[in-house]
Amino acid sequence: MGAGGRSWSGEGTQREAARMSEWEAGLDDEAGAVMRTVVRQLKLWREAAGLTQAEFGAAIGYGQELVSSVERGRRIPRPEYLDAADEVLGAGGKISAMKGDVAEARYPKKVRDLKKLEADAVELCAYNNSVIHGLLQTEEYVRASVATRRPPFTEDEFEQHVAARLARQNILTETAPLRLFNFVQCESTLRRPIGGRMVMRRQLEHLLEAGQLRNVDLQVLPLDREDNAGLAGSFRLLRLRDGSAVGHNEVQLVSRVITDPREVQVLDIRYGTIRAQALTPRESLAFIEKVLGEK
Structure with a gap:
């Protein structure tokens, strides 16, 4: 695990798993379409930066499994995740700007x-x-x-x-x-x-x-x-x-x-x-x- 990454052993694994359980998507079709667009952009930015999921996760302070779950649409990226991704990937605010769309999709x-x-x-x-x-x-x-x-x-x-x-x-x-x-x-x-x-x-x-x-x-x-x-x-x-x-x-x-x-x-x-x-x-x-x- 690189600097800033979160441990996936012992107590760290349990804490991260608990956090991930709160990120469950469970979205309806309309919100799901919004989230598919968001995670597609996240993946494209990461790949353009030449980072693997593990490297990207270490850079933003999250485990590879969570990054993978976000990119597969199984987890909703939280605002702090998007802000960290924007900074690490040098997106100049383009990724952070999606926080409003993500928040809207999370609403019932x-x-x-x-x-x-x-x-x-x-x-x-x-x-x-x-x-x-x-x-x-x-x-x-x-x-x-x-x-x-x-x-x-x-x-x-x-x-x-x-x-x-x-x-x-x-x-x-x-x-x-x-x-x-x-x-x-x-x-x-x-x-x-x-x-x-x-x-x-x-x-x-x-x-x-x-x-x-x-x-x-x-x-x-x-x-x-x-x-x-x-x-x-x-x-x-x-x-x-x-x-x-x-x-x-x-x-x-x-x-x-x-x-x-x-x-x-x-x-x-x-x-x-x-x-x-x-x-x-x-x-x-x-x-x-x-x-x-x-x-």
């Missing part, structure tokens, strides 16, 4: 599908009665909510889901194009202490900050309202650039995009009613400040 398909819809939307409307909407969650809140999943995720799956949810949030502040967002949160989501008191304090403070954005309307539907058109559960409504609209519903084990015009119309009517039943954006921010003061 339902997350990638939702990101595509959000990217094509000019307005996103969402009603939530169980948790704070994912685009508005702090990292601590994300981690606490994902941790409640049963059966629990593996450590790698956990980090993958956290990263995927946080990666979607930059859509709120992207300026090209500037999308409109309307969120209606049931009061219960403001009071449910996910992650504990301090996590919820920071989450409520974050909501107040988000509510100040020019393209965001944040409303609260109080629990003392006699009428609530959202009792059937949380949902999203996305208005797309071509003038059409789609819905999205996520419940136990099911993530469904709704495209049937009749069903979308029902969601549209229902969401309009929910907005009318909720406090105005100005009243809602005052309400959130009140709840924050109680904590």
Whole structure:
């Protein structure tokens, strides 16, 4: 083993095997196509540098078996792997630039599908009665909510889901194009202490900050309202650039995009009613400040 390489004997072998188990690809067809392109480029760069897999592995600090697994598409290269490869192979940032594509491919398909819809939307409307909407969650809140999943995720799956949810949030502040967002949160989501008191304090403070954005309307539907058109559960409504609209519903084990015009119309009517039943954006921010003061 050359300098910087990782030992494949005894305890070192076990540690490396454990790390490799977290790199399992297990990708769907679309993500698999992206990864095949990435690993093909990695192999071409390595061969152009005249390095064997063993020599390359020693240079970047990983074992030959892991390098082989990456080039066969059995393992997903981590960001630090790509950065090390870029430096050793003198790629001038071309290999490191693939980190975004690799990260995207690692996200669950339902997350990638939702990101595509959000990217094509000019307005996103969402009603939530169980948790704070994912685009508005702090990292601590994300981690606490994902941790409640049963059966629990593996450590790698956990980090993958956290990263995927946080990666979607930059859509709120992207300026090209500037999308409109309307969120209606049931009061219960403001009071449910996910992650504990301090996590919820920071989450409520974050909501107040988000509510100040020019393209965001944040409303609260109080629990003392006699009428609530959202009792059937949380949902999203996305208005797309071509003038059409789609819905999205996520419940136990099911993530469904709704495209049937009749069903979308029902969601549209229902969401309009929910907005009318909720406090105005100005009243809602005052309400959130009140709840924050109680904590």
